[in-house]
Amino acid sequence: MTVSSTCLTLAALLQSARQKLTESAIEDPAFDSRLLVEHFTGTSRSDAIARPDMPVKASIVAQVEAALERRSRGEPVHRILGFREFYGLSLSLSSQTLEPRPDTETLIDGLLPFLRQSVTRNGKCRVLDLGTGTGAIALALLAQVPEAEAVGVDISGDALATAARNATSLGLSTRFTALKSDWFEKISGRYHVIASNPPYICSQEIASLQREVQLFDPLRALDGGKDGLDAYRIIARNAASHLETDGVIAVEIGSSQRLAVTAIFANAGFCLMRAMTDLAGNDRVLLFATA
Numbered sequence: 001m002t003v004s005s006t007c008l009t010l011a012a013l014l015q016s017a018r019q020k021l022t023e024s025a026i027e028d029p030a031f032d033s034r035l036l037v038e039h040f041t042g043t044s045r046s047d048a049i050a051r052p053d054m055p056v057k058a059s060i061v062a063q064v065e066a067a068l069e070r071r072s073r074g075e076p077v078h079r080i081l082g083f084r085e086f087y088g089l090s091l092s093l094s095s096q097t098l099e100p101r102p103d104t105e106t107l108i109d110g111l112l113p114f115l116r117q118s119v120t121r122n123g124k125c126r127v128l129d130l131g132t133g134t135g136a137i138a139l140a141l142l143a144q145v146p147e148a149e150a151v152g153v154d155i156s157g158d159a160l161a162t163a164a165r166n167a168t169s170l171g172l173s174t175r176f177t178a179l180k181s182d183w184f185e186k187i188s189g190r191y192h193v194i195a196s197n198p199p200y201i202c203s204q205e206i207a208s209l210q211r212e213v214q215l216f217d218p219l220r221a222l223d224g225g226k227d228g229l230d231a232y233r234i235i236a237r238n239a240a241s242h243l244e245t246d247g248v249i250a251v252e253i254g255s256s257q258r259l260a261v262t263a264i265f266a267n268a269g270f271c272l273m274r275a276m277t278d279l280a281g282n283d284r285v286l287l288f289a290t291a
């Protein structure tokens with residue numbers, strides 16, 4: 001059965017949407033179809049239980065149908081919705097922003113104690129988020145620590161516009177500055193926290209990524225150069241000039257990069273304070289301080 005652009009009940013729409021995504025071999029058809037139907041119908045999970053016979057207008061059914069078509073062709077569900085949740089915040093996406101991943105929330109968990117310590121010690125905390133994308137890291141930290149301020153750097157003007165929009169819609173714009181810069185090029189001053197989830201995939205591995213990632217996440221957000229480590233070398237080389245004495249650097253890494261990234265930062269004069277794994281138990285975040 002395919003979704004047709006006629007009036008349907010909510011239950012029938014949910015069922016046919018799920019069936020379409022199952023037939024298209026989408027990995028989690030139940031989850032994705034529910035997200036799309038709820039978004040376009042303005043309903044919630046409880047409506048599906050309490051009001052299964054609720055009529056859905058043909059025009060809304062048509063919107064769901066178009067979204068299912070996009071999903072069937074491989075477009076990630078959050079790209080279709082135009083937003084994704086990150087650390088409890090709803091963040092708008094654009095074509096030049098990476099979709100923030102749940103694994104990156106590990107970096108927020110690792111950094112929050114340092115932001116709070118810095119506020120206790122200094123009355124403030126200045127954060128530099130290198131490669132800010134949607135603003136995910138900076139905005140999640142600002143939302144948790146009201147005394148903190150952040151500069152979000154990116155090389156993509158489109159990503160910075162998206163990050164600034166997200167800051168405004170979350171009521172965080174007075175503490176967030178979006179700055180176009182090639183890593184540290186336009187950075188002046190010192191920060192208590194330098195955070196980054198840089199591109200870290202080896203160039204030659206990009207072609208073998210999942211099609212959702214390869215086709216819909218921007219290449220600039222993924223490609224870390226020949227060995228995937230280009231951005232870490234730049235960050236490690238420049239961090240000392242922009243870190244407060246008792247400051248902390250936190251980087252997200254690929255699951256096989258722990259030793260290589262630790263060596264890059266050690267050579268630049270930093271010691272590993274903490275290594276953290278993600279929800280799947282893979283190495284994901286490293287925190288460094290001045291040695």
Ligand SMILES: C[S@@+](CC[C@H](N)C(=O)[O-])C[C@H]1O[C@@H](n2cnc3c(N)ncnc32)[C@H](O)[C@@H]1O
Nearest residue numbers: 098100131132133154155182183197198199221
């Ligand atoms: C993996 S994405 C991370 C986005 C976001 N911080 C997150 O965690 O969801 C890497 C980001 O680095 C940015 N980037 C790539 N090269 C850059 C450069 N030379 N200078 C500044 N930002 C850069 C990309 O545009 C992208 O937004």
